[in-house]
Amino acid sequence: MVSEIINYPYSIWLLYLLIFMEKGEKMQKIILRVLTILTIGLNFLFGDITGNVFRDFPIDGNITSDYAVQQDNEPGIEGITVKGIDENGNEVTVSTSSDGSYILTGLNGYVRVEFSGWPSYLEESPDENRLNSSIRFVNDGDTNINLALHNPDDFSSTANPEIITPVMINGATEVGSQSGSERALVLWNYQDTTDLNYTVLATKQEVGNLWGIAYNKLTKNVYAGAILKRHTGLLDSDDDGYGDIGVIYRINVKTGEKSLFYRFPNDDVGLVENDENRNLPNDTGPSADPYSFSKVGNIGLGDIEISSDSKTLYVVNIYNKKLYSINIEDANLINSILLPNECSEQNDSRPFALKYNDGSLYVGVTCVAYESKQRDDLVSHIYRFSPDNETFEKVISVDLNYTKGRVYQEYTTGKNVGTEFNPWIETWGDLYIAKSTGGDPGLYSLFTSFKPFT
Numbered sequence: 001m002v003s004e005i006i007n008y009p010y011s012i013w014l015l016y017l018l019i020f021m022e023k024g025e026k027m028q029k030i031i032l033r034v035l036t037i038l039t040i041g042l043n044f045l046f047g048d049i050t051g052n053v054f055r056d057f058p059i060d061g062n063i064t065s066d067y068a069v070q071q072d073n074e075p076g077i078e079g080i081t082v083k084g085i086d087e088n089g090n091e092v093t094v095s096t097s098s099d100g101s102y103i104l105t106g107l108n109g110y111v112r113v114e115f116s117g118w119p120s121y122l123e124e125s126p127d128e129n130r131l132n133s134s135i136r137f138v139n140d141g142d143t144n145i146n147l148a149l150h151n152p153d154d155f156s157s158t159a160n161p162e163i164i165t166p167v168m169i170n171g172a173t174e175v176g177s178q179s180g181s182e183r184a185l186v187l188w189n190y191q192d193t194t195d196l197n198y199t200v201l202a203t204k205q206e207v208g209n210l211w212g213i214a215y216n217k218l219t220k221n222v223y224a225g226a227i228l229k230r231h232t233g234l235l236d237s238d239d240d241g242y243g244d245i246g247v248i249y250r251i252n253v254k255t256g257e258k259s260l261f262y263r264f265p266n267d268d269v270g271l272v273e274n275d276e277n278r279n280l281p282n283d284t285g286p287s288a289d290p291y292s293f294s295k296v297g298n299i300g301l302g303d304i305e306i307s308s309d310s311k312t313l314y315v316v317n318i319y320n321k322k323l324y325s326i327n328i329e330d331a332n333l334i335n336s337i338l339l340p341n342e343c344s345e346q347n348d349s350r351p352f353a354l355k356y357n358d359g360s361l362y363v364g365v366t367c368v369a370y371e372s373k374q375r376d377d378l379v380s381h382i383y384r385f386s387p388d389n390e391t392f393e394k395v396i397s398v399d400l401n402y403t404k405g406r407v408y409q410e411y412t413t414g415k416n417v418g419t420e421f422n423p424w425i426e427t428w429g430d431l432y433i434a435k436s437t438g439g440d441p442g443l444y445s446l447f448t449s450f451k452p453f454t
């Protein structure tokens with residue numbers, strides 16, 4: 001009540017004070033009731049317009065959120081311009097505060113409220129009551145004049161959407177073999193974590209070993225890039241004796257149709273022997289695979305991403321350390337740009353990660369200390385890429401020389417193993433040979449050397 005009283009026009013204040021001076025308690029109550037009624041009426045004439053601008057997300061925990069309604073997990077948006085123009089032509093312009101709220105004061109009667117100045121990746125949210133518009137016609141004194149904004153890339157009509165992921169299983173890609181018939185790309189529902197009720201989109205004999213995934217929501221095509229991993233095979237479709245590591249496949253989720261979308265020439269991605277030369281078995285049993293040991297993480301492709309408008313596929317090339325842009329429509333190369341390299345030795349840079357988020361493309365580059373062999377040189381960098389002027393802006397750097405939790409403890413020595421990241425190595429003999437966590441140490445020796453990769 002006190003806060004409301006403060007907002008009373010001056011004349012009402014005087015009246016209120018006079019009543020209190022009379023000290024007539026019964027009369028006070030009557031007058032307060034009258035004042036309350038007056039307040040409601042006067043708010044209509046002299047009140048403020050208030051509201052909130054916030055970000056809509058499709059999911060709150062495990063339940064679907066309502067669009068145009070602010071749930072607990074949905075933050076306010078700072079810095080949105082709110083302009084009010086009343087029926088007398090008075091104008092007031094404010095900017096939303098850090099919690100997304102705003103107040104328009106000094107307007108009267110009917111007011112046109114205009115919201116503007118939000119980032120281009122956000123749009124007005126759908127609203128079943130059709131009230132969530134950036135232009136509103138309200139009365140002075142109205143509250144909860146809110147604006148909900150959302151990123152269409154985030155949209156989901158369900159809390160249990162389909163997800164697609166590669167699966168890496170030991171063995172060669174030989175057509176008709178046990179390992180070749182294994183799954184390489186699967187689709188299932190996000191919340192189905194126990195029943196393994198998945199759909200196989202592609203097998204190893206069709207696509208080899210995959211990592212990078214990008215999805216075109218307009219055409220329902222999933223794009224998947226090959227990657228070199230020890231013990232798991234790659235196709236050799238051109239039969240040149242080398243595994244196909246520069247390939248990106250296009251697979252339609254609805255029709256199952258598969259095709260090669262893009263292939264980097266061997267010179268651009270590096271070479272690794274094919275399954276036969278790597279002596280990979282035609283089943284899922286163990287293999288030595290010595291040829292690929294020094295090449296994992298040094299050749300081939302990193303992650304791939306698709307732009308919000310579904311027109312451009314971005315690809316990280318680990319081998320030549322470039323970011324590629326490929327036209328989704330005709331699979332023509334748009335351009336390639338050398339990635340930033342801030343490592344103490346140029347050969348220590350390993351680009352890999354890629355993520356398109358809220359209208360920006362982010363790329364991860366790790367300094368792996370291959371040349372320097374100094375743990376203090378281990379650093380992870382994240383850059384934001386601007387396609388318009390083809391520049392990179394550093395967002396964050398994280399030193400990776402900190403002590404982390406152990407992976408396990410040696411049985412015989414009690415030594416904690418895996419408490420730090422190590423400089424990059426390419427020779428088997430440089431691995432740390434840890435003793436077993438139990439049983440015969442000789443029989444169960446573990447070979448470890450944890451490498452950071454962003």
Ligand SMILES: [Ca+2]
Pocket residue numbers: 056057065066067068069070071074
């Ligand atoms: Ca919501």
Ligand SMILES: [Ca+2]
Pocket residue numbers: 235236237238239240241242243244
């Ligand atoms: Ca080949």
